[in-house]
Amino acid sequence: FKVVTQSTSPYIDQKPGTSGLRKKVTVFQQPNYLHNFVQATFNALSIEKVKGSTIVISGDGRYFSKDAVQIIIKLSAANGVRRVWIGQDGLLSTPAVSAVIRNRVGSDGEKAFGAFILTASHNPGGPHEDFGIKYNSENGGPALEGLTNKMYDLTKTIKEYLIAEDLPNVDISSIGTTSFQGPEGAFEVEVFDATEDYVNLLKTLWLDSTGLKIAHLLSYVGTIFDFKAIKNLLARPDFSFCYDALHGVAGVYAKKIFIDELSADESSLLNCVPKEDFGGGHPDPNLTYAKELVARMGLSKAAPVSEPPEFGAAADGDADRNMILGKRFFVTPSDSVAIIAANAIGSIPYFNSGLKGVARSMPTSAALDVVAKNLNLKFFEVPTGWKFFGNLMDAGLCSVCGEESFGTGSDHIREKDGIWAVLAWLSILAHRNKNVSTDSKLVTVEDVVRQHWATYGRHFYTRYDYENVDADAAKELMAHLVNVQSSLPEVNKLIKQVRPDVADVEKADEFEYKDPVDGSISSHQGIRYLFQDGSRLVFRLSGTGSEGATIRLYIEQYQSDSTKIGTEAQDALAPLVKVALSLSKMQEFTGRSSPTVIT
Numbered sequence: 001f002k003v004v005t006q007s008t009s010p011y012i013d014q015k016p017g018t019s020g021l022r023k024k025v026t027v028f029q030q031p032n033y034l035h036n037f038v039q040a041t042f043n044a045l046s047i048e049k050v051k052g053s054t055i056v057i058s059g060d061g062r063y064f065s066k067d068a069v070q071i072i073i074k075l076s077a078a079n080g081v082r083r084v085w086i087g088q089d090g091l092l093s094t095p096a097v098s099a100v101i102r103n104r105v106g107s108d109g110e111k112a113f114g115a116f117i118l119t120a121s122h123n124p125g126g127p128h129e130d131f132g133i134k135y136n137s138e139n140g141g142p143a144l145e146g147l148t149n150k151m152y153d154l155t156k157t158i159k160e161y162l163i164a165e166d167l168p169n170v171d172i173s174s175i176g177t178t179s180f181q182g183p184e185g186a187f188e189v190e191v192f193d194a195t196e197d198y199v200n201l202l203k204t205l206w207l208d209s210t211g212l213k214i215a216h217l218l219s220y221v222g223t224i225f226d227f228k229a230i231k232n233l234l235a236r237p238d239f240s241f242c243y244d245a246l247h248g249v250a251g252v253y254a255k256k257i258f259i260d261e262l263s264a265d266e267s268s269l270l271n272c273v274p275k276e277d278f279g280g281g282h283p284d285p286n287l288t289y290a291k292e293l294v295a296r297m298g299l300s301k302a303a304p305v306s307e308p309p310e311f312g313a314a315a316d317g318d319a320d321r322n323m324i325l326g327k328r329f330f331v332t333p334s335d336s337v338a339i340i341a342a343n344a345i346g347s348i349p350y351f352n353s354g355l356k357g358v359a360r361s362m363p364t365s366a367a368l369d370v371v372a373k374n375l376n377l378k379f380f381e382v383p384t385g386w387k388f389f390g391n392l393m394d395a396g397l398c399s400v401c402g403e404e405s406f407g408t409g410s411d412h413i414r415e416k417d418g419i420w421a422v423l424a425w426l427s428i429l430a431h432r433n434k435n436v437s438t439d440s441k442l443v444t445v446e447d448v449v450r451q452h453w454a455t456y457g458r459h460f461y462t463r464y465d466y467e468n469v470d471a472d473a474a475k476e477l478m479a480h481l482v483n484v485q486s487s488l489p490e491v492n493k494l495i496k497q498v499r500p501d502v503a504d505v506e507k508a509d510e511f512e513y514k515d516p517v518d519g520s521i522s523s524h525q526g527i528r529y530l531f532q533d534g535s536r537l538v539f540r541l542s543g544t545g546s547e548g549a550t551i552r553l554y555i556e557q558y559q560s561d562s563t564k565i566g567t568e569a570q571d572a573l574a575p576l577v578k579v580a581l582s583l584s585k586m587q588e589f590t591g592r593s594s595p596t597v598i599t
């Protein structure tokens, strides 16, 4: 192939958000839009480093992915990349990409330098919906802000890109390697089984804290999960299981892991065929969008079922998120990470030598904080977005982390991991039921959660999302909140007028984070109101939307009185909701009398 230099002009809107660049498909289809962004990424990484490297390209299979894969292959070849790795059909979940970067070794002993993940995660897909692209670095985690800022700067001045225009489209539907000859030598496209590296990681050996691969035979340390124990749980006559991939890429992994490896019944899988438009749905695993699963688990008042499964879970489009359900029971993501941390040792072999530390994003509830305190674990609070956990993990400071937005994971990779979370829960249940005979009562998801609350107290929690709000109105609301927060007596006077029964605010601020590893500072990460009784209100603007602005309001209340932990969450949180709406003048600024989604 020949390398052609094409001239181009910049787009002004290519700033990556919380997790990559997300826009409508029609935006990505503009002439050179994708080309500019990919070339700017190569330039930001530096062309010397890109030359001769191995780059992963794959994603959740959403509409426009197939075109995007071919375009990025041609740009890679022209920029001197030596080899690209592609999951079969262009599919790789976000956690699988992380595993591929960290663990896959080429025939020449080389590993991947980075990855383009083609996904807009939980946003809908299709010709009129969203496409997205995130770049992940050598540690397997999302590009840090230093790099994404550089990429953005370069997109604003880009004048040309390099492309191998005459390179034929590569068949990505079958496994195998295709080689081409370019001006600077050979260029290879290797298509492999999307489940290979990820499944091997979960079921065989793991990496030690220094990141060195421990040879299986030399010093066997352990598996991440005890697949045999999980298999036994799934085989119990009193246990039943259901997994909904919402037509995202998780389906590929669910079949391999739950059916082939763990022998669950095919009927346990819902929507496990990946589709370009996610079957017209919203691939977001929560009580609003995972409707079929929610009904099957007996959580829909409109569609009651007589015998729901004992355990249910769902994933988002790119399979890094998870929702965990019990029979007629919802586990909040903030509780989920706390419960995994509290039960890790003993249930999950990977953690048998202890947890290095735990971390959560700022808006996530403090349930994890209480566990950390009780178990005397290192604890970190970071801004929203998985990239902030990576440095902590690389420095050996953190083993388990989570976000309220249905993200949970560990340092086995550098992304949140939807299927990992399910296997973690199944491991906990397997462990709790190890000595429970099938004719006595099974320890259920609900039992595990209620026991946790009884030990650590309960953090009532909810999130209100106001989607596609006018961008200026959203900014004004945030500015108003910053302003209000500057006088605590004023704040408390306002609160008392609405709900005299709510505790006083003792601190309010805009969250700022100093990375303890590299010292970098991230400011304006959300406005917090911290109450004397441990309650919190947090407001922030989303960084993953593709239209208008999304305001997120996070509401949390701590209850340690065991006689009160059984209250319905809505009832417990009603006073704080009222305070939040009045303090922010939500309706006045946005014109909305209710949120778009409540999770």
Ligand code: VG1
Residues within 6 Å of the ligand: 018, 019, 120, 121, 122, 316, 320, 321, 361, 384, 385, 386, 403, 404, 405, 407, 541, 542, 543, 544, 545, 552
């Ligand atoms: C949202 C979530 C955040 C998550 C991010 C990416 O970001 O709140 O917790 O890390 O999505 O997840 P924002 O800025 O919209 O609040 V994913 O599964 O979309 O890559």
Ligand code: CO
Residues within 6 Å of the ligand: 094, 121, 122, 316, 317, 318, 319, 320, 321
């Ligand atoms: Co996602």
